[in-house]
Amino acid sequence: MLKDQFFLRIPGPTPIPPSVERAMSRPMIGHRDQSMDELISGLIPRLKPLFGTRGAVYVLAGSGTLALETAIVNVTNAEDAVLHLVTGAFGERFYRIALGQGRRAIAHHIEWGQAIDPDDVRRLLREHPDVRAVVATHSETSTGVLNPIADIARIVREHSDALFIVDAVSSLGGTPVEMDAWGVDAVATGSQKALMSPPGLAIVALGERAQKARDHIAAPRFYTDLRQYEKSLAESTVPFTPAVNLLFALDQALELIHSEGLPNVFARHLRMRDMTRAALKALGIPLLADDEVASPTVTAIKPTRFTPKALREAVRREFGVVFAAGQGKIANDIFRIGHMGYMSEADVLQYLAALEVAAKRLDPEISLGAGIRAAMEVALG
Amino acid sequence: MLKDQFFLRIPGPTPIPPSVERAMSRPMIGHRDQSMDELISGLIPRLKPLFGTRGAVYVLAGSGTLALETAIVNVTNAEDAVLHLVTGAFGERFYRIALGQGRRAIAHHIEWGQAIDPDDVRRLLREHPDVRAVVATHSETSTGVLNPIADIARIVREHSDALFIVDAVSSLGGTPVEMDAWGVDAVATGSQKALMSPPGLAIVALGERAQKARDHIAAPRFYTDLRQYEKSLAESTVPFTPAVNLLFALDQALELIHSEGLPNVFARHLRMRDMTRAALKALGIPLLADDEVASPTVTAIKPTRFTPKALREAVRREFGVVFAAGQGKIANDIFRIGHMGYMSEADVLQYLAALEVAAKRLDPEISLGAGIRAAMEVALG
Numbered sequence: 154m155l156k157d158q159f160f161l162r163i164p165g166p167t168p169i170p171p172s173v174e175r176a177m178s179r180p181m182i183g184h185r186d187q188s189m190d191e192l193i194s195g196l197i198p199r200l201k202p203l204f205g206t207r208g209a210v211y212v213l214a215g216s217g218t219l220a221l222e223t224a225i226v227n228v229t230n231a232e233d234a235v236l237h238l239v240t241g242a243f244g245e246r247f248y249r250i251a252l253g254q255g256r257r258a259i260a261h262h263i264e265w266g267q268a269i270d271p272d273d274v275r276r277l278l279r280e281h282p283d284v285r286a287v288v289a290t291h292s293e294t295s296t297g298v299l300n301p302i303a304d305i306a307r308i309v310r311e312h313s314d315a316l317f318i319v320d321a322v323s324s325l326g327g328t329p330v331e332m333d334a335w336g337v338d339a340v341a342t343g344s345q346k347a348l349m350s351p352p353g354l355a356i357v358a359l360g361e362r363a364q365k366a367r368d369h370i371a372a373p374r375f376y377t378d379l380r381q382y383e384k385s386l387a388e389s390t391v392p393f394t395p396a397v398n399l400l401f402a403l404d405q406a407l408e409l410i411h412s413e414g415l416p417n418v419f420a421r422h423l424r425m426r427d428m429t430r431a432a433l434k435a436l437g438i439p440l441l442a443d444d445e446v447a448s449p450t451v452t453a454i455k456p457t458r459f460t461p462k463a464l465r466e467a468v469r470r471e472f473g474v475v476f477a478a479g480q481g482k483i484a485n486d487i488f489r490i491g492h493m494g495y496m497s498e499a500d501v502l503q504y505l506a507a508l509e510v511a512a513k514r515l516d517p518e519i520s521l522g523a524g525i526r527a528a529m530e531v532a533l534g
Numbered sequence: 535m536l537k538d539q540f541f542l543r544i545p546g547p548t549p550i551p552p553s554v555e556r557a558m559s560r561p562m563i564g565h566r567d568q569s570m571d572e573l574i575s576g577l578i579p580r581l582k583p584l585f586g587t588r589g590a591v592y593v594l595a596g597s598g599t600l601a602l603e604t605a606i607v608n609v610t611n612a613e614d615a616v617l618h619l620v621t622g623a624f625g626e627r628f629y630r631i632a633l634g635q636g637r638r639a640i641a642h643h644i645e646w647g648q649a650i651d652p653d654d655v656r657r658l659l660r661e662h663p664d665v666r667a668v669v670a671t672h673s674e675t676s677t678g679v680l681n682p683i684a685d686i687a688r689i690v691r692e693h694s695d696a697l698f699i700v701d702a703v704s705s706l707g708g709t710p711v712e713m714d715a716w717g718v719d720a721v722a723t724g725s726q727k728a729l730m731s732p733p734g735l736a737i738v739a740l741g742e743r744a745q746k747a748r749d750h751i752a753a754p755r756f757y758t759d760l761r762q763y764e765k766s767l768a769e770s771t772v773p774f775t776p777a778v779n780l781l782f783a784l785d786q787a788l789e790l791i792h793s794e795g796l797p798n799v800f801a802r803h804l805r806m807r808d809m810t811r812a813a814l815k816a817l818g819i820p821l822l823a824d825d826e827v828a829s830p831t832v833t834a835i836k837p838t839r840f841t842p843k844a845l846r847e848a849v850r851r852e853f854g855v856v857f858a859a860g861q862g863k864i865a866n867d868i869f870r871i872g873h874m875g876y877m878s879e880a881d882v883l884q885y886l887a888a889l890e891v892a893a894k895r896l897d898p899e900i901s902l903g904a905g906i907r908a909a910m911e912v913a914l915g
Contacts, residue, residue, distance in 0.1 A: 163564045166778055177779065178555040181732075183544045183856060214734045215596045216774040219757045231754065253756030345775060351562075353595045353734050353777025373612065373754065375634030376600045393597040394726060396734025396777065397547055398558065475564060 164491035205331035217343030220355035242295035545872035586712035598724030601736035623676035
């Protein structure tokens with residue numbers, strides 16, 4: 154194998170486009186400088202369409218996990234009841250964040266690989282009439298399931314006064330998020346997935362109702378206190394030294410995303426998903442999630458005739474293609490492919506052909522060429 | 535003025551060395567990958583000497599402010615009494631962080647431009663025998679004062695069981711920090727000052743007593759919960775997606791710092807300070823802090839014959855040299871020069887000569903050449 158050549162096909166962090174890499178190296182600027190005002194006031198309006206909101210968008214220095222924490226501590230009080238719809242490892246993490254922050258978190262566990270059934274949410278809201286917020290994951294990175302956020306949002310609005318908070322870490326930028334149209338109150342994401350930027354930026358959007366809540370919440374917070382960011386935004390700045398180079402990167406990534414055009418970006422992600430799923434089906438290798446709920450950004454694969462680890466090791470050793478292991482309780486049962494951000498149909502053809510060679514080595518009954526052919530047919534359209 | 539040429543001489547963020555800039559663009563790696571293990575396990579042992587500790591060092595994605603918050607929420611409980619020795623804007627911020635996190639924070643205000651008097655601390659500890667922690671700022675970025683942390687630490691240890699927490703954001707890497715030898719329990723810093731790295735990494739060190747506290751604190755926290763980072767460190771990883779590119783940068787910056795050698799790094803910072811102070815004294819322009827307590831990384835200047843703003847605008851317009859304004863209640867009384875990180879005696883000669891030309895324009899009585907000559911004499915040694 155060619156040394157120092159790797160194809161990172163994990164569901165985040167994702168590869169960085171060359172121009173975004175170069176943007177990171179723009180000369181340092183002071184965070185109280187005019188250039189910072191221009192940077193911030195250029196970023197925010199280009200982020201809003203990705204969230205589908207006319208509300209407020211905040212960028213903090215921190216991981217995606219910090220974005221989730223920021224959403225919850227700004228719109229709920231300590232000891233508030235929060236209903237978590239848990240469909241995988243990241244739903245669990247959000248639940249643990251709420252617990253860690255002293256919320257009365259209630260977890261409703263859905264089988265990993267399945268999506269949330271909106272009818273369940275109706276029932277849960279009746280059972281827990283006191284919930285202050287409902288929390289769901291849009292694209293569950295650990296299972297490759299896309300939850301029906303629009304449907305859940307409608308039910309939450311119809312049957313309660315609870316705010317609806319969504320983890321869009323592995324969905325935002327890869328698939329439509331329509332906060333205002335759907336009735337989602339708060340959305341949290343990170344820079345390192347479909348936004349094709351380096352990790353280290355936590356991005357949070359609040360709709361109108363969540364902004365009102367933000368100003369009345371008494372729960373302890375400082376670094377994540379969005380009232381401070383709101384005040385600074387009025388002057389196009391941030392309250393604390395931002396991760397300047399990562400903002401430079403995000404600025405350039407948004408340039409790329411909006412030049413391609415959001416409908417094209419989303420269509421590309423759907424094609425990458427469909428090519429991937431078509432290939433694996435043609436090879437007879439089972440997928441974890443059903444077609445109807447398959448995430449456009451990550452696919453989880455559950456092979457039966459070889460172990461996920463053997464496949465991952467084989468594609469890495471022979472081709473430098475890096476897939477991700479499973480997480481949590483299904484860690485050893487699946488492997489995952491990230492197809493989001495700076496990735497194209499050409500990259501998908503590459504990793505699928507590599508996957509197929511590796512699978513053939515592990516399982517002689519694989520019909521070589523069947524998978525890639527199915528993917529090419531999807532590409533042909 | 536040459537377009538697009540700026541010399542950032544503010545007290546952070548500071549300029550990034552070219553090799554550190556390039557390091558940011560290393561190809562992305564997964565955070566559960568072997569390369570991440572190697573990166574993390576290479577970073578931590580090279581950070582420890584900068585903190586002067588054999589204790590634990592943690593790197594989080596976030597601003598310096600997050601580092602301060604992380605220190606306080608991991609070693610004190612909600613409603614614990616915390617004594618803040620406030621010598622400027624960053625002492626105030628640490629106090630507001632403790633309040634924001636529900637601590638019973640007590641502020642002892644020292645006049646801006648003065649250092650903490652260790653004898654005061656003795657008296658304060660008698661007045662507040664229940665304090666769980668004492669908090670001080672090492673180099674107060676808003677005033678250019680270096681507080682006598684070693685002396686304060688000795689008094690805190692002698693007269694109480696309180697833990698001693700220090701903000702070393704603008705000192706660490708520019709002047710010795712000796713946690714273990716001095717008896718400091720927790721130190722917080724950021725990547726963007728004397729560590730000559732991009733902003734966006736919060737770095738926290740805990741000594742033995744603070745590590746014990748960490749495991750018994752029940753206060754709400756999740757993203758900043760160092761128990762999670764401790765658990766991950768055992769496997770040379772981190773609990774949440776790290777700011778990978780910033781870790782690449784820090785890795786290279788530590789390479790530069792340790793190649794130069796810590797004693798040389800610290801001597802360089804002292805020389806930059808002494809050159810700066812000698813020049814301003816020779817020009818008859820008053821300094822905010824006295825020699826005995828002057829920070830090696832930042833100098834605050836309080837001109838009387840022209841406004842700080844006029845001087846800052848003049849050096850920027852004519853030479854592209856960027857100095858910082860004041861902060862908080864002395865915002866309009868001073869300007870500040872950052873001389874830390876990727877900065878040398880040559881840079882100091884440059885900004886001092888530029889400053890002198892600008893000052894001469896504003897005040898004809900300036901004896902042109904007197905300042906730079908004094909600085910050159912310091913350089914001569």
